[in-house]
Amino acid sequence: MTPNSRRTFLFQLAAGAATLGLGRFALAEEAKPALDPNDAYAKAMGFVVNTADADAAKFPKHSTDQSCVNCQLYSGADGAELGPCSFFGGRQVPPTGWCRNHKPKGAPA
Known part of the structure; x- marks a missing residue:
């Protein structure tokens, strides 16, 4: 893996984790x-x-x-x-x- 693609992978991993964490608030039932x-x-x-x-x-x-x-x-x-x-x-x-x-x-x- 080249440093550039590793950096991209880690960024995508962090963005996905943040999305999953915030998703529960978006789906919270009133x-x-x-x-x-x-x-x-x-x-x-x-x-x-x-x-x-x-x-x-x-x-x-x-x-x-x-x-x-x-x-x-x-x-x-x-x-x-x-x-x-x-x-x-x-x-x-x-x-x-x-x-x-x-x-x-x-x-x-």
């Missing part, structure tokens, strides 16, 4: 909007902003100790007002919310 409780899909899943408001007649297995904050699908930070729910495509839900797809943390998926 936070999704809050889930509207009146959304047709949210209604179909029985979503409520407060777990105490869940319809006991429609969802007899619901209990008030079930809420988004203790669901496997919720990934909000502790103390956050809203957090993403993978069941609703990453849209933001309150930790006090509930839907019929509630999966307790630690339970088999």
